[in-house]
Amino acid sequence: MSAPAPTRPQAPELSSGAAVRLVARREFVERGRDRSFLVSTAVTLLILLAVTVISQLAGGDDDSYDVGLSGAATAAAPGLQAQAEALDVEIDVRDVSPDEARTLVRDGDLDAALLAPGSAVVKEELEGTLRAVLEQASAALVGEERLRERGLDPAQVRAALDVEPLQIEALDPPDEDADRRQGIAFVGTLLLYGQVFGYGFWVALGVVEEKSSRVVEVLLATVSPRALLTGKILGIGLLGLAQLLALAVVGVTVAVATGAVDLGSEVVTPLALVLGWFLLGYAFYATAFAAAAARVSRQEDLQNVTTPMTLVILGSFFAAIWASSSPDEPLARVLAIVPPFSVLVNPPRTAAGDVAAWEIVLAVALMVGAIVALATFAARLYEGAVLRTGAALSWREAWRGRHR
Amino acid sequence: MLEILELRKRYGDKTALDGLSFAVRPGEVFGFVGQNGAGKTTTMRIVLGVLAADAGEVRWQGRPMDAAARRRTGYMPEERGLYPKMRVRDQLVYLARLHGLPADRAEASTDALLEQLGIADRGADKVEALSLGNQQRVQLAAALVHEPDLLVLDEPFSGLDPVGVDVLAAALRARVDTGVPVVFSSHQLELVERLCDSVGIIKDGRMVAAGGVDELRSRGGVRRLRVAVDAPAGWADGLPGVRVATGAAPDGAVVLELAPDVDDQAVLDAARRAGRVREFRPVARSLVDLFREAVAA
Incomplete structure (x- = not known):
């Protein structure tokens, strides 16, 4: 061959791993600086902060009352405080005249006023804890008055009546933290569902974008379909993980700072569960979404081909919501192990329920197996379908479409 | 030298390629003409490996065309393909690197091409923000950016104004002068006449006339x-x-x-x-x- 040798230096070979890295980096960078991504991250962050702060405000609604005392009722102050302490409420007491008391109560500055032993004034009604406290204090005042009328020393009577509170032995005590753990599990499930579904679907959109813009033909003239698919899934997945980590860091920092949670296993376990199961769930659904998306050439057709995945993930989500409040039901135990339901059901069950180590190991092992099996099928479907444009391909056509 | 040997391809009952053969020598511009559906695009897709032939072979430098050779080929598909939302310069650097160029050479090559094609000021814009003519220039840049040894261009001039044609033609000529063979298809026959050293006329998947332009005329x-x-x-x-x-x-x-x-x-x-x-x-x-x-x- 008398061809003149090219004068420029030859480019080095591009390994498959290098191609995957390049594709993954493009996905990560391009999507990471996409405005809609930044906006959605900010919105998610705000929602997370709002949930944390609101739950803190709601949970921190300690009972505290302002009570006015007038005339002979001022003697009830020590008794009120003792009662308040016993019932774990806070009572601020101040001395007022009866007229003042009525005005302050009407204006809402006082929750109630004791005008005299046996006589109180409130704006609308006297309820719950405050009623019990005032009743007690008032009755004590009236009682002491009567004891004195009969020549008895109230202090002696009080001493005689002062007995130890009832000793209680619980045979099956409720878990003090159960509610809180379920709450965290619920928020984690919500987050996990959003991440797995959102990022998995993003892979589908990316595959169709490459098909509809035909850039896939340029790409596949230089990289293998497998490298393109792997790089895409890795890049988008890493972005999802990064977003999740950022949300976790900010969310936990705020939650700890406001005192909503303590930084301990209570936070770390659910967090680790969400991150770990995000990786497994994303790998599974992203692969399935990619294979489905390769069958169509237009975004409008995407809905149809991804319906099976959407239904499974939505079903898992509702099962997970249910499981976060009934983590030890037999059905929850099974769904927490069987892929792909385990993606969303396992974390709330593990966080809120009573789980044996073997259950978690089995769930993870089955899930990894499912991902490997799916990846084999999905890669072939993707290769068979990704260069075929036009009407949506059937699964069978995609399966047979691979040519190299 | 690029050799197309006895390519055959059927889509169902329809024969797209029926024993098509031709060769393109180094430094030669080969114009590929034929009616719509004659098999031009099918041939180019087979050369680039995005479509498999039923029979026949594509050879480059005396050996069967493989993935490494394809990576050294510049390709402009008939259906233009770029990421619409990616910035022009980023996209060209990315494509150059996917073809194996190291980062510094990819960037240098991208900047030189943007300059040469008159779109240096659009490097930071998204592709979709460019006019169709400028998108076409970017598409050609995408085929050239990795300093290919062979160019396969499907209808590279369609939709371009005369100035655009001249700019693209000059860019192509610069490559050809370094010994790069070019295959391009076109419906604009006077353009083929002007730019090509040799021409192949394809009909129903067969080459019905091929050779130097002057030779064919006489x-x-x-x-x-x-x-x-x-x-x-x-x-x-x-x-x-x-x-x-x-x-x-x-x-x-x-x-x-x-x-x-x-x-x-x-x-x-x-x-x-x-x-x-x-x-x-x-x-x-x-x-x-x-x-x-x-x-x-």
Whole structure:
């Protein structure tokens, strides 16, 4: 061959791993600086902060009352405080005249006023804890008055009546933290569902974008379909993980700072569960979404081909919501192990329920197996379908479409 | 050298390629022409490996075309393909790197091309923000950015204004001068005539005519003369070995086809006998004529 040798230096070979890295980096960078991504991250962050702060405000609604005392009722102050302490409420007491008391109560500055032993004034009604406290204090005042009328020393009577509170032995005590753990599990499930579904679907959109813009033909003239698919899934997945980590860091920092949670296993376990199961769930659904998306050439057709995945993930989500409040039901135990339901059901069950180590190991092992099996099928479907444009391909056509 | 050997491809009942063969030498521009559906795009897709042939072979530098050789090929698909939302410069650097160029060379090559194609100021814009003509320039840059050893371009000039055509043609010529063979398809035959060293005319998946442009024009030995005579129409009828190929032009000129053994001076004498000769000159057959003949055959 008398061809003149090219004068420029030859480019080095591009390994498959290098191609995957390049594709993954493009996905990560391009999507990471996409405005809609930044906006959605900010919105998610705000929602997370709002949930944390609101739950803190709601949970921190300690009972505290302002009570006015007038005339002979001022003697009830020590008794009120003792009662308040016993019932774990806070009572601020101040001395007022009866007229003042009525005005302050009407204006809402006082929750109630004791005008005299046996006589109180409130704006609308006297309820719950405050009623019990005032009743007690008032009755004590009236009682002491009567004891004195009969020549008895109230202090002696009080001493005689002062007995130890009832000793209680619980045979099956409720878990003090159960509610809180379920709450965290619920928020984690919500987050996990959003991440797995959102990022998995993003892979589908990316595959169709490459098909509809035909850039896939340029790409596949230089990289293998497998490298393109792997790089895409890795890049988008890493972005999802990064977003999740950022949300976790900010969310936990705020939650700890406001005192909503303590930084301990209570936070770390659910967090680790969400991150770990995000990786497994994303790998599974992203692969399935990619294979489905390769069958169509237009975004409008995407809905149809991804319906099976959407239904499974939505079903898992509702099962997970249910499981976060009934983590030890037999059905929850099974769904927490069987892929792909385990993606969303396992974390709330593990966080809120009573789980044996073997259950978690089995769930993870089955899930990894499912991902490997799916990846084999999905890669072939993707290769068979990704260069075929036009009407949506059937699964069978995609399966047979691979040519190299 | 790129060799296409006996390619065959069927889509269901339809035969797209029926034993197609041709070769493109280093530094040669090969124009690939044919009607819609003749098999041009199918051939190019097979060369780039995005479609598999049923039979036949593509060889590059004497060896079967493989993934490494394809990575060294610049490809412009018929259906243009770029990421619409990616910035022009980022995209070209990315494609160069996917073809194996290290980062620094990818960037240098991208900047040089953007300059050469007159879109250096659009590097930071998203592709979708560019006019169609400029998108086309980016598409060509995408085919050139990795310093390819071979160029395969499907309809690279369609939709371009004359200035765009000139810019692209100059960029191509610069590559060809370094020894890079170019295959391109086009419907604009006068453009093919202007840019190509050799031409292949494809019909129903077969090459019906291929060779140097000049060689094809003179093929068959038929000469043509354009003659304008102040004489009634029909003066040339009945001259031995002469066929009147066209009706009279507005100025009264006709084009005559001469059989190989006919002396053109005898024709001139006949014309002078008929009247005053205002014009008498040989005309080359255009590619359009060649194409019409080849396709009609």
